[in-house]
Structure formats: structure tokens, C-alpha cells
Amino acid sequence: MKPKTMIQKEVARLSATLRPISPKQTEWAYTNCVEHIAYRAKSGMLTCPDCGHSWKSGDGTLCDTLEGCICPHCGAELKVHDTRRRTQKGVRYFCILTTCRGYQVIRVAQAHYSSKKGEPMKFYCTEVVQRWISPDGKVTDMALLRTFPSYYCDQWSLYSDMEVRPYNSLYDDVCKWSEVYPLIRTIPQLRRNGFKGDFYGISPVLLFKRLLSDTWIETLMKAGEIEDMKYFILNPRNAEMLWSSYLIARRHHYKINSLELWCDYLQMLNNLGQDIRNPKNICPANFIDAHDRAMRRIEAKRMKERTENERRWEA
Ligand SMILES: [Zn+2]
Structure with missing residues (x-):
């Protein structure tokens, strides 16, 4: 070409x-x-x-x-x-x-x-x-x-x-x-954004591209939050949608044990029309309980929608 x-x-x-x-x-x-x-x-x-x-x-x-x-x-x-x-x-x-x-x-x-x-x-x-x-x-x-x-x-x-x-x-x-190949040369922007030579099992292209274009990846790399960084790189949609919430939770020193479950929880809250920037919603003291409750509410919502659809069909 x-x-x-x-x-x-x-x-x-x-x-x-x-x-x-x-x-x-x-x-x-x-x-x-x-x-x-x-x-x-x-x-x-x-x-x-x-x-x-x-x-x-x-x-x-x-x-x-x-x-x-x-x-x-x-x-x-x-x-x-x-x-x-x-x-x-x-x-x-x-x-x-x-x-x-x-x-x-x-x-x-x-x-x-x-x-x-x-x-x-x-x-x-x-x-x-x-x-x-x-x-x-x-x-x-x-x-x-x-x-x-x-x-x-x-x-x-x-x-x-x-x-x-x-x-x-x-x-x-x-x-x-x-x-x-172990002798690596990198541009200064990568080093500035936190790259120190370790890929943490992520493909170099993906890591470099994201580290240069997403400030959130840079933030996590510099903070040493490698597992969270990996999760957000592999789940860019969650990163895009939930990044501000993630920062709010961090600012409140909220400990997220499983980022995957927590993101799942926030997606459910969002689906239920709740504010996902409100620390009261996104930093529950008992996470497992809160996650279960949200799941049951989602299930109830789906059931209701299904019944309404059926009724509309019958009418
Ligand atoms: Zn030989």
C-alpha cells in the first residue's frame, strides 16, 4: 500500500x-x-x-x-x-x-x-x-x-x-x-509514564500503546497498582466508564478486593439508575452483601421487564 x-x-x-x-x-x-x-x-x-x-x-x-x-x-x-x-x-x-x-x-x-x-x-x-x-x-x-x-x-x-x-x-x-529480545530501547515518554522495563505479562504493543495514550494507565503504573492496571487494559470499556468512580473510591481509601467484582457491582448500580460517583453507593462496608443485593434487584428488574413485555404481546 x-x-x-x-x-x-x-x-x-x-x-x-x-x-x-x-x-x-x-x-x-x-x-x-x-x-x-x-x-x-x-x-x-x-x-x-x-x-x-x-x-x-x-x-x-x-x-x-x-x-x-x-x-x-x-x-x-x-x-x-x-x-x-x-x-x-x-x-x-x-x-x-x-x-x-x-x-x-x-x-x-x-x-x-x-x-x-x-x-x-x-x-x-x-x-x-x-x-x-x-x-x-x-x-x-x-x-x-x-x-x-x-x-x-x-x-x-x-x-x-x-x-x-x-x-x-x-x-x-x-x-x-x-x-x-532483552536489550530494550524505549522512548523517554514511556519511561516518563512509568515504564521501567517490566511488561507484567502484557504484550509490549498493548502496554506501550495504552501507556502512551491513556492517563489512567499511566497513573496506575506509577502507583504500582499493577493488577488493577492489567485489569483496565484488558477491560477498556470498564476503564472508560468507571475510572472516575475508581478514583473516588481510592480517595476514600476504600479497599477493593476484586476489581472485577467491584466493576460488575458498579455496572449493576448504574443499570439500576444509581449514582456511581456517590461514595455511599460505591464503597459499601460489606461488599459481598451489597453485591448480592444488587444482583437480586437486577434479577427482579429483569423479571418485571419480561412480564411487561409478555403483557404487551398479549394485548
Ligand atoms: Zn552439538
Whole structure:
């Protein structure tokens, strides 16, 4: 797709200036993203999937199975599986977090590995997606073309160009599946907004985007309220609707044991026409009782609505 907007044009131009994934990064991916599993035959012979070397295990099979082993030839740390298979192959994703001219960039590479017993492993990486996040949280995607439109998400057309492409949820997925290369570079806005290098199990794209565009996420990150932050990131509708109530409750030093249940409770109050900014409503002393009561009232309301509907049908 030809870049159209200003930001797309800029991203396309800057993307062309990035250096390719380095040999060091590729090597890290080879060591950390691929499972290195030695072939162990019935005879007890082990074969290294990395270099192809074979040797007789000295430590006994149980020890190898539990602790893994080290290839005496290339030094690779290996897991050990009993197998009659003679090949292993797979696809993994990893990403490199870097910066470029004020943008936070997430570069996702696909790594292919294939091993044939007795031969050195074949391994190659291709960069398939780049996500460019502006300091105010706008995302522009660059990507290779995919060869199949839907199901075969691992099929990238490796000879296509890295181009600005319309949003595709697959880009979210490959980012989520990616192992993160440990040398991270971040833009100052992220650090200012509280990012200290930990993703807390959230995908980097999601965390970065939200941390740059939502002040509430920033507030929670800085306050160290990580569980609440995660909940609001994954439930943006609740965050949008209940954020002010959440702040009011916090200001009243109200202890929320389960944010999920509490949000559920507030949704019910709102549904019943109650003021969800009134601390009397949203900070009940006995939460479980209050939640149960609200549930019963909602149920009664639904029943009433159903009866009225039926009556209207009959009339
Ligand atoms: Zn080896």
C-alpha cells in the first residue's frame, strides 16, 4: 500500500533507515526461542540437533531426561527426548524493541528452524512486522505481505516488501507470541509514564500503546497498582466508564478486593439508575452483601421487564 498520510509517509521513510536484524540478535533467538532437543535412540546414542554430532550418553538416561545434557562437540545445552523421529522443525517469533526518531518501534521477526538427525540445524530469521508507535500512542504498521489471506498466519511472502499496511489483528497476535529480545530501547515518554522495563505479562504493543495514550494507565503504573492496571487494559470499556468512580473510591481509601467484582457491582448500580460517583453507593462496608443485593434487584428488574413485555404481546 502506498503511504498516504503524513505519519505513514514518515514511518515508511524511517523504516528504510533501520539496520537489519543483527547477527547477535539472530544468535540470541537461535539460543532462546528454539527448543534444542537431542535425539535419543533406543541404543542410548544421543544426537545433537544443533551440530549433528552423536555420542553415547555416560550419565544414564534418567539423568539426561531430567536435567538435559550438553553436546560435547558444540557445547549446546539440550533437552533430551526418546524419539524415533529424524527431523524437527518449527516457527517462532521474537521481537526487538527499539526507537527511531521519537517513535517506539517493535520489530517482529519470524524464525524458522529445521533439524535433520546427523546434520547441522538450519535456522533463519526474517523480519515480518514493524509497529511504529508515536509518542501520543498512534500505531502505524509496516509488514510483509501474507501469502494466504486468513488461516495460515505463518505464511509470509518472504520476497514481498516491508510496506505500510492496514491494521490487521494478526499483527497483534505475532507480537503477543514473540519472545522479547532483552536489550530494550524505549522512548523517554514511556519511561516518563512509568515504564521501567517490566511488561507484567502484557504484550509490549498493548502496554506501550495504552501507556502512551491513556492517563489512567499511566497513573496506575506509577502507583504500582499493577493488577488493577492489567485489569483496565484488558477491560477498556470498564476503564472508560468507571475510572472516575475508581478514583473516588481510592480517595476514600476504600479497599477493593476484586476489581472485577467491584466493576460488575458498579455496572449493576448504574443499570439500576444509581449514582456511581456517590461514595455511599460505591464503597459499601460489606461488599459481598451489597453485591448480592444488587444482583437480586437486577434479577427482579429483569423479571418485571419480561412480564411487561409478555403483557404487551398479549394485548
Ligand atoms: Zn552439538
